Amino acid sequence: MDVTEPATRARRSDATRAAILRAARERFATDGYDRATIRAIAADARIDPSMVMRYYGSKEGLFAAAAEFDLRLPDLAEVPPDRLGETLTRHFVRRWEADGTLVALLRAAATNPGAAERMRGVFADQLAAAVARSVAEPATAARRAGLVASQILGLALTRYVVRLPPVVDLDPEELTAWVGPTIQRYLTQPLPPSHASGG
Amino acid sequence: MDVTEPATRARRSDATRAAILRAARERFATDGYDRATIRAIAADARIDPSMVMRYYGSKEGLFAAAAEFDLRLPDLAEVPPDRLGETLTRHFVRRWEADGTLVALLRAAATNPGAAERMRGVFADQLAAAVARSVAEPATAARRAGLVASQILGLALTRYVVRLPPVVDLDPEELTAWVGPTIQRYLTQPLPPSHASGG
DNA sequence: ACTGTAGGCCAACACGTGTTGACATCGCCT
């Protein structure tokens, strides 16, 4: 019974598991949750649909595994304060240009409550946490992170999902030049004169 | 055969037609295209599913009718140039706070190609046209309209679809104070120093 | 009162879906 790695033992099926996950990410990204069928995913992975069930339990379970997403945000405390917007914008564009998982999550979040919940989690946990490290008054961090999310997700939506031509045509550097200052302002601008001051 | 109004004659079924459309808009807005079933829409309208088919031909046809959307943008040529962002932002928030059609279109556009096409149409025709009337160099109007769309749709996405708490919590005036300047900048800021100048 | 037509309902079809269980096969361990 005493093997060297009882838990981390490399299983023979790992390749299959990975193939399923890869196919699932692609399908979810292009078709959304509902239209992405287990049969299609299984066909892409050259595997029987029942294997998907065996390894991931259900379609929901498969999606949960496929939509695990790490924004890989840099430590904003180490970024020069006047380059926060530029840095963050460039990072996001690079990140989802290389990995379709976020687009899959975005497409699914439009109709699937669980996906929307996960989307909230990604931005609440990762983005808000990163923003908190770069903001003067911690009380405003959540609000600022929300505004940043609205612009960043709007960019992803118009560029990769709706595919608005003028947004698709901008190259990453132009994109950064235009929306970088927006992000910068959301992060560093003092609170607007509030009529009904909150916290 | 010569009635007074041959085409505009009020049919007895108009109430039913309207009820179907109203129910369809609600269902599409909350559930998205795929999860909104004809049976559910018909039940909401207290009507038989087959009536939906008779009046709108197919589910696609029903959606096309339900997703007809007019942004009702003001004439931006009559708005003081330094209040464009504020005006536009406030208008959008009011507009979709009162009418869920745009949210229905947004949810559907995430997975349905036809809906995405229509979304592109709405913003290309209506927004770009309005923006063109307020911008100095007409050549940049499409790009500026695209950037405006990215922030405006991002706001709608995070506030009404994903429901990110910090964005949901902002009241319309705070929202205007924060994102108004962003829109203003996209509309009036000179082009950023372009490294590879396009058109 | 009779008829034609529009409005409405019911039952069913054909299809694709997620999911399940029974059966075959591979490869490691003793």
Next chain:
DNA sequence: AGGCGATGTCAACACGTGTTGGCCTACAGT
């Protein structure tokens, strides 16, 4: 070699979907 769990395949189930055609009912025109 023999046994046994992990891998994988096949066929089917139960269900919900969009869609269709037949039938009943109420009302307008004569």
